[in-house]
Amino acid sequence: MTENNGLGPSLLRVQDLETFFTLRKWGFLRVGEVRAVDGVNFDLREGEAVSIVGESGCGKSTLAKTILGLQQPTGGSVHFGDQVLDTSDRRQMDWYRAQVGYIQQDPYGALPPFMTVRRILEEPMIINGVKSSSERWQRMEKALTELKMTPVEEFLHKFPHQLSGGQQQRVVIARAKILDPQLIVSDEPVSMLDPSVRVEILELLRLLQRDYHVAVVYITHDLSTVRYFSERIFVMYGGQLIEKGLVEEILRNAKHPYTMALLEAISDPDPENVNTFKKVPGGEPPSLANPPAGCRFHPRCPYRIDGTCDQKPPPEFTMTEQHRVSCWLYGDAS
């Protein structure tokens, strides 16, 4: 509970979380494992929005699925409120799934093509015992109005393929929040949308988070949208969270060489860019089946300390109360 500054009760606590996938040969011989999530710790307060930023293949979607209970962790634990999640406990999972909403990346793939918007939104309520149909109607109307899908009657009997990408994503958001969850996990909610629509969806999500005091875990590869969305950023690389901190702190004063490289790599629309080259490290993200020893970033790191970075994995060093970095540059190796 060290990261909880007394700003609110802790809602979600992830402790030493590990999700490994076994690699098999001929279907039964174990030949290794993919360490998709490897020792992740964080704490989320009620009503707080955090972003998890990382490149493709860094394990961020697996982390989301593990938090949602869609994936059994191989080690560590997820605490929700005062409970420890156990994916094999059906009853607890049924309860848990009403407490968390999930916004998927591809809205078209996430909506069943044979159901109308009305059925899509009604189904979670029927399953979770909202018996009165007038209450269901009220909730649907409220959710769609909040997401600016009006007139509501017009949308309710449409099928997903009759909606535009932005509207589909709104239906996904409406479905995620229709049971008034305490936590929403959104996995790249806007990466499939056009830039002019993107901002609107992010703003709607932000409004929901503020108005209903829902905690949001926003997973993205796009650092530039993060500042418009969350209070804290966790940077993920090779299955681990390597830097955690407040948004402004990370954007202005990033400490980990990987975060610095990410910030350098992002362009702002500026005609002066034509004349400058970006200083970014080459190389590729590590394979999670066979991660490098020591710090996972060391093969690409320009500030590598030989003999330390390639041998011992760095622990988390505290820069300020809110800002933590896993990098040997900021601590003593001995």
Place this chain on the structure above:
Amino acid sequence: MAQDNGMFRVQDLYLSFGTKRGVVQAVDHVSFAMPKGQTMVLVGESGCGKTSLGRALLRLLPRNVQSYEGSVYLNGTDLMQLSEERFRRDVRWKQAALVPQAAMNSLNPVLRIVDQVTEPLETSGSRKQWAQARQRAEEVFQLVGVPLDFLERYPFELSGGMRQRVILAMALITDPELIVLDEPTSALDLLTQANIMNVLKRIKQEKGFTFILITHDIATSSELADLAGIMYAGQLVEFSDAYSLFTEPLHPYSQKLMASVPTLKEDKTLEFLPGQPPSLLQPPEGCRFAERCPQKFAKCSQEPPAIDVKQGHQVKCWLYERGDKRDRK
């Protein structure tokens, strides 16, 4: 058209597809001109016809083309007048090459990289010796920053970023004057993306290729742009030098689009566009953006011409008629 030398010019290019539901006007009377050795970026949202325009320039069209008109001048010759055979032999790859979207996934998995990269040299009738072709392949590999021993490998042994570089090398190998890049970095990771942009920038500065970069990513496009065009619903709504377009966009759509780009370094309030682009099946009469435009007025029900606001800056919007309404609001 002797004065056209040193320019690449497109005039009234029109491309439509016949579908079961009607005629789709993918590229609607697009005109622009650019000096050689410069880079133009073509920005637009999905479905605005930017890829169709890129393919139309190289006459790489699907079968359901309904009409394909206009002129494309390269070195003073109208490429549209050439026969299919001559276009194939003299223009495609030799003078102009296209790097299609997600091309890195289209490498043949059972052929070595070197066999694929040198293929344009042989098929374009250059009749170079094998050794020469290989030497040329080594040159372009050095240019795009791929280790030479990758020539002997197979595509699955390469990472996404390396495959994208190989594709780029393949487009460069015949030394074309014009290269059309369709979303060259959109499927790649951030750091890889920045690396590829660095490569493109270096090639552009050192070798003076003419690039047309098609993208939806405005922020990244500013890395390479000398000239910029904004497309909306099949039309080029604004075309100018990159500096004016990025600092002071004129068309209401360009303004909104620029305002929707999140920035890291400066704080700004993001704006968004309500509504969605019109269907290209039955585009609305008059200005196609009118329905979503915050500055719409009576005249917008007629189609605006491309108005020259100043030298080399064209806007397809009635607001700039006679240049007297340049001070917006």
